[in-house]
Amino acid sequence: MAEELLSNMMDCAAKLKEFTAEDLKACTNGFHQNNLIGATQFGKLYRGQIKLGFIGTDQARAVTVKIWDEKSRCITSIHDEFLMVKEEVQFLTHPSINGHPNLVKLIGYCCEKEVKAVVYDLNPWDTLHNLTVKDYLNWVQRLNVLLQFARLLEFLHNQDKPYLVLNINASHIMLDWDCRPKLFDFGHITGGIIGEMTTLKKQIPISIGFVDPFFTAKGGSFWHTSCDVFSFGVILLGLIAKRGFEPVCVENPHLGLDCLVQYWAKKEYKPNGSLVHRSLQEDWGYVDEDGLAITELGMRCVEFFPRNRPTIKKAVELLEGLLVFQRFGDARPNKREKTFHGIGNHAGGT
Known part of the structure; x- marks a missing residue:
């Protein structure tokens, strides 16, 4: 099930960065409390710094990392996180949606066993x-x-x-x-x-x-x-x-x-x-x-x-x-x- 979802998601995410769990830990200082923006219904939101060399620059860039927490009482199935990542990637990368000024801009995702997350090109207040x-x-x-x-x-x-x-x-x-x-x-x-x-x-x-x-x-x-x-x-x-x-x-x-x-x-x-x-x-x-x-x-x-x-x-x-x-x-x-x-x-x- 997870492999199929990932395969379908990859088709939608050809221009996105596939991050590892270690990448996201590094950019958020181990998901440190000081970088925590707040809780969401399904997980947590963090500030991060990432070198986005894949878009033509090696300078550190402020980003927002959203992680899904499988322990959340709002997640009802072991496959929910995979499904939510897949749907979000599909939605935010679709030509009819991508670029709207009041929707977050997606630059990458992580779908490892340890961490399911997306990364937004946003330095939020x-x-x-x-x-x-x-x-x-x-x-x-x-x-x-x-x-x-x-x-x-x-x-x-x-x-x-x-x-x-x-x-x-x-x-x-x-x-x-x-x-x-x-x-x-x-x-x-x-x-x-x-x-x-x-x-x-x-x-x-x-x-x-x-x-x-x-x-x-x-x-x-x-x-x-x-x-x-x-x-x-x-x-x-x-x-x-x-x-x-x-x-x-x-x-x-x-x-x-x-x-x-x-x-x-x-x-x-x-x-x-x-x-x-x-x-x-x-x-x-x-x-x-x-x-x-x-x-x-x-x-x-x-x-x-x-x-x-x-x-x-x-x-x-x-x-x-x-x-x-x-x-x-x-x-x-x-x-x-x-x-x-x-x-x-x-x-x-x-």
Whole structure:
């Protein structure tokens, strides 16, 4: 099974570097704690330094190394790591996807018995989860993150065969030093070249606090782009209200619902009211109209019934209409992704 997966992956990874476990240990100083960025649902994320002579330079380059941990309670089969590496390589190297500014850029992988990992060409600032906990993001940065990430979801949803991420959470998004979000977890992704949800994937738990409750109520039989909209809404509300995001794969029977962003928001929200944290209302670029508009958008995204949620396309339009972007267009680091022309990309927009 593993050999077959590796053989198929090699066809997709002809231009990628095949790293050894020793290579990755060396570049991360033995996966030292000082290089640990954070935990993911399926493993860990590390900073590293690699001499990328295979792309024409011997200078050390900052990279990010993501490893799968077979001891993770979210990995249900001995072959899961191989399958996840294979699917990620297929997805990120496909011409319709490769090069999107809000997806990580893959430069190599490792599929040895001891280490299953991928290497990204990225020197990250941190994960969105960590930056939220540390309260490092100002109002405009938060809005930029939300707008760019919504555009990424619009791009994925607008493919000929839409992709569903289905496991969006703040620990699976990194920000670079220009505050651009980079999605890097694809453990539940379906659609496109990946295909339909498999029985194996159905056994893998999705992050508590971000999972669509309508999907949960249906016993996992309902899959739709609205599931991603719900998760996006949770991230939106957490960012504007400075609410901490729950760790991935939480298994705590005593966890109160009010600890989760969407339940807290539904308890606190009043019609025509704002959930923007008071300190963010004092930031440069904040106007009351934007606070009201983005709060309403977040609350619509986390509606229980999918038919009451906006499409991600509508969410992008509403975000682009915020006064901060109309008045200070230079505040956003990149325009709408009309500049990305992947094969099969129909998300260039209206």
